Amino acid sequence: MDLLLIKNADVYAPKHLGRQDVLINGGKIVRIGTDLETSYGSLSVEVVDASGLVMTPGFVDQHVHVIGAGGEAGYFSRTPEMRISQIVPHGITTIVGLHGTDGTARNIEALYAKVCSLEQEGITARMLTGSFEMPSATLAGSVRRDILFVDKVIGAKTAISDRRSSQPTRAEIEHLVAEAYTAGLVSGKRGYTHIHMGNGKRRLSMLMDIIRETELPPYLMIPTHINRDEGLFAQSIEFAKLGGIVDITSGIAPEYGFEGTIKPSKAIRRLLEAGVDVRQITMSSDANGCMAVYDSQGNYAGLCVTTVETIHKEFCCLVKEESIPMETALQFITTSPAAAIGMYPQKGQLAVGADADLVLMDSDLSIRKVYAMGRLAAEDGVSILKGAFE
Numbered sequence: 001m002d003l004l005l006i007k008n009a010d011v012y013a014p015k016h017l018g019r020q021d022v023l024i025n026g027g028k029i030v031r032i033g034t035d036l037e038t039s040y041g042s043l044s045v046e047v048v049d050a051s052g053l054v055m056t057p058g059f060v061d062q063h064v065h066v067i068g069a070g071g072e073a074g075y076f077s078r079t080p081e082m083r084i085s086q087i088v089p090h091g092i093t094t095i096v097g098l099h100g101t102d103g104t105a106r107n108i109e110a111l112y113a114k115v116c117s118l119e120q121e122g123i124t125a126r127m128l129t130g131s132f133e134m135p136s137a138t139l140a141g142s143v144r145r146d147i148l149f150v151d152k153v154i155g156a157k158t159a160i161s162d163r164r165s166s167q168p169t170r171a172e173i174e175h176l177v178a179e180a181y182t183a184g185l186v187s188g189k190r191g192y193t194h195i196h197m198g199n200g201k202r203r204l205s206m207l208m209d210i211i212r213e214t215e216l217p218p219y220l221m222i223p224t225h226i227n228r229d230e231g232l233f234a235q236s237i238e239f240a241k242l243g244g245i246v247d248i249t250s251g252i253a254p255e256y257g258f259e260g261t262i263k264p265s266k267a268i269r270r271l272l273e274a275g276v277d278v279r280q281i282t283m284s285s286d287a288n289g290c291m292a293v294y295d296s297q298g299n300y301a302g303l304c305v306t307t308v309e310t311i312h313k314e315f316c317c318l319v320k321e322e323s324i325p326m327e328t329a330l331q332f333i334t335t336s337p338a339a340a341i342g343m344y345p346q347k348g349q350l351a352v353g354a355d356a357d358l359v360l361m362d363s364d365l366s367i368r369k370v371y372a373m374g375r376l377a378a379e380d381g382v383s384i385l386k387g388a389f390e
């Protein structure tokens, strides 16, 4: 089929456009309008009637452990590699793969290969270089060279305020952020640094000092897991007021066994109430991370694996429980993360010229169909896209 025409959807771009038809050609949106024609000369057209369905951009998840993570309770606790069929039914069409605690037994080359394979299988995938270790292994010899010369690398990853981090000094973090930033400038990528936040007492103080005392752009440091506890969350509001972007983890919530955490949808409502701009708030899943759960004495108490579906779940909670308007709730998983990682306007919105990544939901916000680059990727919870061995 040359063209795909989806008719009569209630379109949220994420701005609410009302009932529209969307015409797709070559993986791109080429027209949006009412009552678009169904024939285009000699070109074949597949027409899909989306009456009664809501259309949104595909979701952007900037924190996914695609080759697995965990391992913190011993080798048995390493999570397996993800399959594309675990990703697309939940509306995710763009992901950023990264390392977790272990960047040694899991290597950066394997991460690159996995990201490439997910793209070959049909979604958009990028990666971060680096891991909890500093300095960490890279593909081309340095963070700067990875961002400059490796097509899929768009930024760097590190960890602070966490007993599992390399306990990096402020100078080391400054250098890392500067390297990523400069490489991003030269390569035309975002060159940001995604920073795992633990529950250490230093919290975000190092990053706030860097913002106050250096010239580095605040929005290129994206701390994640900021809903991990009340202390970190409170400081993240201050951080955002200095111009930083804060990333909520949808997979961390009291209902998943993480005591003391803040439910993601509630955290987002509280950030908005505190006056944080929508564009400075993103939500990612931390999918496929295996978290060891410890009791109050620090003894190992069990394992918990995070999944991508929490993004859609928390989006639904934002709309249904927190009464956040759809067009605002969508931004935390579409436009805001796409812009934060430098992939907007190609990703994160429904517009002429943007990639045809889109989700069709029913009136209850259940996902009915997902399209990735104009191809049907999943339908009613079942992945149409498959890996070679699925």
Ligand SMILES: [Zn+2]
Binding pocket: 063, 065, 099, 100, 286, 289
């Ligand atoms: Zn993670």
